Amino acid sequence: MRICLIASSQFPIAEPFAGGLEAHTHAMARTLLERGHEVTLFAGAGSDPELNAELLLPEEFCGSETGRRDISAKPEEWMQQHHAYLGLMLRLAQEFQQTGRPRFDVIHNNSLHHLPVAMSSLVPTPIITTLHTPPTPWLESAISYAGPEATFAAVSRATAEAWSDVVSAEVVTNGVDIQRWSPGPGGTEAVWTGRLVPEKAPHLAIDAARLAGFRIHLAGPVMDQDYFTTEVLPRLDDTAIYRGHLHQDELRELVGGSAVAVVSSQWDEPYGLVAAEAMACGTPVAAFPRGGLVENVSATSGVLAAENTAEALADAIRQAAELDRSGVRAWAEKSLSLERMVRDYEMLYDRAAHPHGAGQAQTARAAA
Structure with a gap:
């Protein structure tokens, strides 16, 4: 056509x-x-x-x-x-x-x-x-x-x-391209990817990862400089590291080498592409239950927080990190291609x- x-x-x-x-x-x-x-x-x-x-x-x-x-x-x-x-x-x-x-x-x-x-x-x-x-x-x-x-x-x-x-x-x-977003080895640290804007709330991901005892890496474009300067930059240290705006191959390596992907959205995600990318890499997702994330994150591929707080997201991070990565990847192959x-x-x-x-x-x- x-x-x-x-x-x-x-x-x-x-x-x-x-x-x-x-x-x-x-x-x-x-x-x-x-x-x-x-x-x-x-x-x-x-x-x-x-x-x-x-x-x-x-x-x-x-x-x-x-x-x-x-x-x-x-x-x-x-x-x-x-x-x-x-x-x-x-x-x-x-x-x-x-x-x-x-x-x-x-x-x-x-x-x-x-x-x-x-x-x-x-x-x-x-x-x-x-x-x-x-x-x-x-x-x-x-x-x-x-x-x-x-x-x-x-x-x-x-x-x-x-x-x-x-x-x-x-x-x-x-x-998502499940051939390009291929399974990674996992790791011991958390990852957050996306646009650094208030509705995506990376600052909450940092707070939740700290509460859960995980070091976290963040990657994506800074689309709201005031928000980044006020809420994100003061939280960065050797346990919360901003990696910049990465190409997809770099993102795949980062996400696939992480224990858990954190999705901290404060709006109703229409779909949640970053969650699908993580699951295709075999990396389980910890997220707030907003919009399309409720449909796309299954019981075998991630954990949805019980409430909209950093403490609840931290609990989800701990639980999600224990999920079997092969089951996460299988869910992506079945539903997210x-x-x-x-x-x-x-x-x-x-x-x-x-x-x-x-x-x-x-x-x-x-x-x-």
Whole structure:
């Protein structure tokens, strides 16, 4: 199929990834290409050229000095993203007007921006939007204007339920490359990975690891410098070490060589990609029971804290570290694989592109 993937206009789809959404989109593009599809990727400049996907780079926007002086002016970053997605949707609509035929069989929107949804009726191609977050006002509003060809998927049952008052979404749970995130030897220390922001609460992971008697390593991009300076930096010492923003191979080595992965989220995780990566490495997870983590962390692969406190998370860390690593890996192979996720999306693409059943052969191939 001819597939357009819409990603973040702000961050490149390249390592080291800005977050789980960028890692997810990179894995999707790579696997779809390997499975013989023609993939075009709309993403930020600097995206991985080794994907061999056609890139649609965002149009740059630089406001005038007069416009920036307006008291109602949005931040420059907001305007740049608005301009990028506005330009993309108008470009896709204009291409159809000029040629009389759609360029793509399906468009898969993995961005968090509202315009691909709100302007979907301008484009004759079916647009599938994956809901990667709990409901946001901008996206809720945009769904009211979604075109008749718009389809929605959610990355977990918890996310689908959170959106159920707004839109019905098919559940296509995320997955990780279980070949790349291969089993590691384990170790004696804890690990925390992800974006260093308040809602991910790495400071609680540090507190819990100390209470549990574990040294902990942290890795990921600092996305909120004030939070990092106030809450994380003062807690760092020789028992809590920040390793920086690592590439996936470095992360795999760190996570696979740890006794337990700590997930300390203070928001309802739509899926919990870092937990899935850890489990694929055979590293058990200790987490707060938030959102999709409740679905993705099984009794054989991790322990969910009894309550939302550092003390309860510390108990979960101690218990999770005792789990059998082969059982953790087996759970990942059964439930968390990238191949399964892509096959599910292929079937969803086929149904969207052939709503009257003309794509049954493709569906059968995808199922195989």
